[in-house]
Amino acid sequence: MTDKTVAIIGGGPAGLAAARLIKLRSPEATVTVYERAESSTGTFGFGVGLTEATMRNVTSADPEMAEQMRQASYVGHNLVLRSGAREVHLHGARNLAIGRATLLEVLTRLTDEVGVDLRMGTKVDISELTADVIVAADGARSATREGLQEELGVTVDYGSLHYMWCGADFAVENANFAWRSNGDDLFVAHAYPYAEGRSTFLIEADETTWASAGLAENDRAVQPGESDWRSLELVETMFADELRGRPLLANRTRWSRFPTVSLQRWSAGNVVLLGDAAHTAHYTIGSGTKLALEDAIALADALAEHDEVGEAFAAYETRRRPGVDRFKHLAARSQAWWTSFRERMTNTPEEIALSYMTRAGNIGVSDYAREYPDNARVALEHLGDAPVGDLDMLDDWVLSRPLAAGALAAPSRTLSDADLPAQGVRRLQWSDTAGGEQATRELCSCPEEVVVLGGDDDPRAVGARIDTAERVRWKGRHTVVVEVPTALRSEAAAAVATGRADAVILTQ
Ligand SMILES: Cc1cc2nc3c(=O)[nH]c(=O)nc-3n(C[C@H](O)[C@H](O)[C@H](O)COP(=O)(O)OP(=O)(O)OC[C@H]3O[C@@H](n4cnc5c(N)ncnc54)[C@H](O)[C@@H]3O)c2cc1C
Structure with a gap:
C-alpha cells in the first residue's frame, strides 16, 4: 500500500x-x-x-x-x-x-x-x-x-x-x-x-x-x-x-x-x-x-x-x-471464575490464591509452587503435606493422593474405568467450550452419585469440562471425575489441587 x-x-x-x-x-x-x-x-x-x-x-x-x-x-x-x-x-x-x-x-x-x-x-x-x-x-x-x-x-x-x-x-x-x-x-x-x-x-x-x-x-x-x-x-x-x-x-x-x-x-x-x-x-x-x-x-x-x-x-x-x-x-x-466468586469466599486466602492463579488453565500447581512455595504448601494442606520443593514431583503427588468421596474410594486421584462403581455412575460427553450451564444442570439433577465428564481433547473443551465439574461439586451431591488427556496432566493436577474435580481419568 x-x-x-x-x-x-x-x-x-x-x-x-x-x-x-x-x-x-x-x-x-x-x-x-x-x-x-x-x-x-x-x-x-x-x-x-x-x-x-x-x-x-x-x-x-x-x-x-x-x-x-x-x-x-x-x-x-x-x-x-x-x-x-x-x-x-x-x-x-x-x-x-x-x-x-x-x-x-x-x-x-x-x-x-x-x-x-x-x-x-x-x-x-x-x-x-x-x-x-x-x-x-x-x-x-x-x-x-x-x-x-x-x-x-x-x-x-x-x-x-x-x-x-x-x-x-x-x-x-x-x-x-x-x-x-x-x-x-x-x-x-x-x-x-x-x-x-x-x-x-x-x-x-x-x-x-x-x-x-x-x-x-x-x-x-x-x-x-x-x-x-x-x-x-x-x-x-x-x-x-x-x-x-x-x-x-x-x-x-x-x-x-x-x-x-x-x-x-x-x-x-x-x-x-x-x-x-x-x-x-x-x-x-x-x-x-x-x-x-x-x-x-x-x-x-x-x-x-x-x-x-x-x-x-x-x-x-x-x-x-x-x-x-x-x-x-x-x-x-477468568470471567467464569469471578462470576462464581461467592462459592469460594469462605475458602482460605491461600486456597483462593491457588485457584485464582490456575483459573484460566495457563498456570499449573508446580508453576505456582515455584514462585510461592509457602502459599502453595498451605493451599495444598487439604491433600496432605505437599513436597512443594520438588517441583518435578508435585503434579504426581497431587494425583497420587487417596480418594474417599461418598461411593467412591480409590488409592489415588488418577482413576481408570475399573475404579468406578458398577452402578450409580452417570457419564456425560461434553465438548462445548462455552458456558456449560446445561451440562451443570443435567448433572446436578441426576440421581447417580458419581459423575464422569468426558469429551474432546482440545484444551478449551477440557477447561470447560473442569469448570463444569467444579460447579457440580459445589452442590455437594456428587463425586465428580473428569477425563483429561495425558498431555494436559498439569491441568488435571490443578483441577484436583483446587477442588474443581475429585479425581481424573487420564486419557491418550
Ligand atoms: C472495567 C474495564 C477494565 C479494563 N482493564 C484493562 C486492563 O487493565 N488492561 C487492558 O489491557 N485492558 C483493559 N480493559 C480493556 C480496554 O479498555 C479495551 O480493550 C481497550 O480500550 C480497547 O481499545 P479500542 O481502541 O479498541 O476501543 P476503545 O478504547 O473503546 O476506543 C474506541 C473509541 O472509538 C470512539 N468512537 C466510537 N464510535 C465512534 C464514532 N462513531 N465516531 C468517532 N469515534 C467513535 C470512542 O469514543 C472511543 O474513543 C478494561 C476494560 C474495562 C471495561
Whole structure:
C-alpha cells in the first residue's frame, strides 16, 4: 500500500496506534482518525494494566511509542489477596499500569507527530466515508460492526456479572482484591495504582447481590451520562478501609455487564475491524488494550506488505486470530471464575490464591509452587503435606493422593474405568467450550452419585469440562471425575489441587 487513503473510526488505543503505525510503515498514505470525544481527557474508565510481554511487542514495532508509554506509566506493585485480616502476596513488579486518558494523550501526540489528520469531536458513520481502507476501531459497542452484522457474523454475549469502573484519589500500596459481604450482598473490589495519587477501583456484584442490594433500582434512577451515586455511596461504605475513608472517583460510572464480542470475519469489503470492535476479552485478565495495540501492529504490517486490500486484511486476520482466540479462552474462564466468586469466599486466602492463579488453565500447581512455595504448601494442606520443593514431583503427588468421596474410594486421584462403581455412575460427553450451564444442570439433577465428564481433547473443551465439574461439586451431591488427556496432566493436577474435580481419568 503506498498512496491509499485510510479513514479510522475511533481514537482509542487501537485507532490511534494503527494510525501512527500505518503512517510510519506507509508514509505516502493519507490517514485520518475520527474521534467523537473532544479530547483524550473526555474518555471513560480509569487505569489499565499492561504486561512486560505487551511492552516488548510494542517496543519491537515502535520503540518510540513503547518508550513514551513507559515514561507515562506507573511501574511495579505486588498483588495482594485480602480476606479479613489475612493477606496473600502474589507476583511482584512485572506489570505497568497507565491511566487511560494518559495513554490516549501519549498516542494522540505520537499520531499527530507523524502527520495523521486527527479530527477530535467528530462522530462519523461509515456511510459518510469514502476512503480506500476504512478501519473500524470504534470500541466494544461498535456501530460499524452493528451495521455489518451479517457480513461479519457477530455474536455478543453479556455475562451475568455486574461491574462498576471507579477510581480513587490515592495510589494503593499494592494491587489488591478484597471482598465484603453483608447478608446476601457480596461486593468484590479489584484495586491497583496507575499513577501517583490515582488507583483503579473496580467493583463487582453478582446476580444475587444485584437483587439483594437493590442495584437494579439504583441503576434505573441513573440518567444517561450520569454516575450511579447511590451505588457508589453503598460501595464506599463497604470498602471504607480499603478506600481509607476517601470517596470513590466516578466518570459516568454506573453498573455494566461485560460484552464478549466474537466475529466470524474481521473484515467486509474495504472495512476492517480491530481492537474491541473485533473482539473483547474479559477485563479480569487485563488484556483488551494489549490486544488492541497488537492488532494495530499487525494491521499496519499487513497493509504495508500487500498492495491488494483484501489480501492485507486476510494476512492481518491470519496473523492475529490464534493469539486473540487464546486470550479470549483464558478470559472466558477468568470471567467464569469471578462470576462464581461467592462459592469460594469462605475458602482460605491461600486456597483462593491457588485457584485464582490456575483459573484460566495457563498456570499449573508446580508453576505456582515455584514462585510461592509457602502459599502453595498451605493451599495444598487439604491433600496432605505437599513436597512443594520438588517441583518435578508435585503434579504426581497431587494425583497420587487417596480418594474417599461418598461411593467412591480409590488409592489415588488418577482413576481408570475399573475404579468406578458398577452402578450409580452417570457419564456425560461434553465438548462445548462455552458456558456449560446445561451440562451443570443435567448433572446436578441426576440421581447417580458419581459423575464422569468426558469429551474432546482440545484444551478449551477440557477447561470447560473442569469448570463444569467444579460447579457440580459445589452442590455437594456428587463425586465428580473428569477425563483429561495425558498431555494436559498439569491441568488435571490443578483441577484436583483446587477442588474443581475429585479425581481424573487420564486419557491418550
Ligand atoms: C472495567 C474495564 C477494565 C479494563 N482493564 C484493562 C486492563 O487493565 N488492561 C487492558 O489491557 N485492558 C483493559 N480493559 C480493556 C480496554 O479498555 C479495551 O480493550 C481497550 O480500550 C480497547 O481499545 P479500542 O481502541 O479498541 O476501543 P476503545 O478504547 O473503546 O476506543 C474506541 C473509541 O472509538 C470512539 N468512537 C466510537 N464510535 C465512534 C464514532 N462513531 N465516531 C468517532 N469515534 C467513535 C470512542 O469514543 C472511543 O474513543 C478494561 C476494560 C474495562 C471495561
